[in-house]
Amino acid sequence: MQEEAELIRAAAAGDRRAFGELVALKRERVVRIAHQITGNLDDALDVAQAVFLKLWGQLGRFDPERRFDTWLYKITVNAAIDLMRSPGSRPALPLAEEAESPAPAVGPEASLDLARLQRAFWQVAQQLAPKQRAVFVLKEVEGMSTAEVARVMGVRESTVRNHLLQARRALRQGLERDFPDLVPRS
Amino acid sequence: MTPHPDPSLLDDARGNPEQRREALRHILGCAECRARLAGVDQSRIFALLALSPVPPSSLAALTARVECALDERQVRERVWAWRTWAAAAASLVLAVALGGYAWLGRGAHEPIQQAALPPPQQEQMSAAVELLEPEAADVVSFRVGEVQVVMIFDERLAL
Numbered sequence: 001m002q003e004e005a006e007l008i009r010a011a012a013a014g015d016r017r018a019f020g021e022l023v024a025l026k027r028e029r030v031v032r033i034a035h036q037i038t039g040n041l042d043d044a045l046d047v048a049q050a051v052f053l054k055l056w057g058q059l060g061r062f063d064p065e066r067r068f069d070t071w072l073y074k075i076t077v078n079a080a081i082d083l084m085r086s087p088g089s090r091p092a093l094p095l096a097e098e099a100e101s102p103a104p105a106v107g108p109e110a111s112l113d114l115a116r117l118q119r120a121f122w123q124v125a126q127q128l129a130p131k132q133r134a135v136f137v138l139k140e141v142e143g144m145s146t147a148e149v150a151r152v153m154g155v156r157e158s159t160v161r162n163h164l165l166q167a168r169r170a171l172r173q174g175l176e177r178d179f180p181d182l183v184p185r186s
Numbered sequence: 187m188t189p190h191p192d193p194s195l196l197d198d199a200r201g202n203p204e205q206r207r208e209a210l211r212h213i214l215g216c217a218e219c220r221a222r223l224a225g226v227d228q229s230r231i232f233a234l235l236a237l238s239p240v241p242p243s244s245l246a247a248l249t250a251r252v253e254c255a256l257d258e259r260q261v262r263e264r265v266w267a268w269r270t271w272a273a274a275a276a277s278l279v280l281a282v283a284l285g286g287y288a289w290l291g292r293g294a295h296e297p298i299q300q301a302a303l304p305p306p307q308q309e310q311m312s313a314a315v316e317l318l319e320p321e322a323a324d325v326v327s328f329r330v331g332e333v334q335v336v337m338i339f340d341e342r343l344a345l
Binding site: 016019020023024027028031032035036041045048049052053056112114117118121136140141142143167168171172175176182183 | 197214229235245247248
């Protein structure tokens with residue numbers, strides 16, 4: 001973490017090499033969050049590029065007392081939601097289908113196909129509002145705390161809980177209706 | 187096979203990101219754990235999407251695009267800086283030139299003095315008077331458009 005703080009400080013001072021390392025450190029999660037919200041890797045890459053260019057321009061104004069990741073993901077989520085609302089966004093396509101490398105090894109008993117899970121998510125998440133989808137992605141997929149999601153989204157924690165409740169309900173109904181075999185029964 | 191993780195491990199701040207990923211990897215490959223997770227809430231199964239790999243080539247392409255865009259931005263900023271300096275220098279030269287012109291031409295706007303014409307001589311006055319006698323001079327008169335031109339030829343007139 002100390003190393004990351006050093007990179008941020010150096011990049012804020014205009015060090016392109018340090019900024020390159022920072023991009024390498026954060027790019028995967030930025031792309032993944034953008035992809036889960038927009039549903040398309042090309043859109044996610046456009047969002048990520050815009051995010052890092054904005055970051056380079058505004059890094060000098062970053063307050064080191066604040067959490068860098070929260071700031072970065074806030075920029076990412078806002079850019080992804082803006083793109084989703086624009087008329088030029090592309091159709092959803094699962095990451096696992098776009099990946100030329102195999103999904104992580106999970107053992108011989110693995111039976112859940114990530115690409116299929118992603119397709120299911122995209123089908124049932126269509127009915128979610130962009131902000132509901134963003135809250136669900138940050139909280140459930142990325143594993144952020146409610147407080148952190150609230151900071152990223154710039155809303156109250158109660159609003160996060162409300163968005164999450166609605167998103168979960170819609171996704172649960174979508175799964176039961178369209179993908180009853182995807183979730184094993186205990 | 188790692189021991190079955192508690193689904194609550196996926197919740198807020200209950201484990202660090204690497205622990206969480208480890209638990210997700212286990213759940214992805216373990217039908218029993220997926221059933222337990224879905225038993226809490228079916229939508230929680232989508233937590234496994236955190237394991238979706240981003241193609242390394244896409245990440246490399248992203249880095250190249252960002253680098254390229256930053257290079258272009260720096261070139262634009264240099265050109266902009268050069269233009270700004272050039273404009274400032276041109277303004278300075280213009281200001282100096284205008285200042286110099288104003289300094290050199292100071293007083294140029296003072297009223298122009300009428301050239302002092304010598305009063306007509308006595309003989310010229312008398313010639314002019316004599317000119318009023320038509321037989322003493324040749325007079326040619328004609329019109330050019332709206333203008334009437336009168337030419338007087340008299341050797342006595344030495345104006």
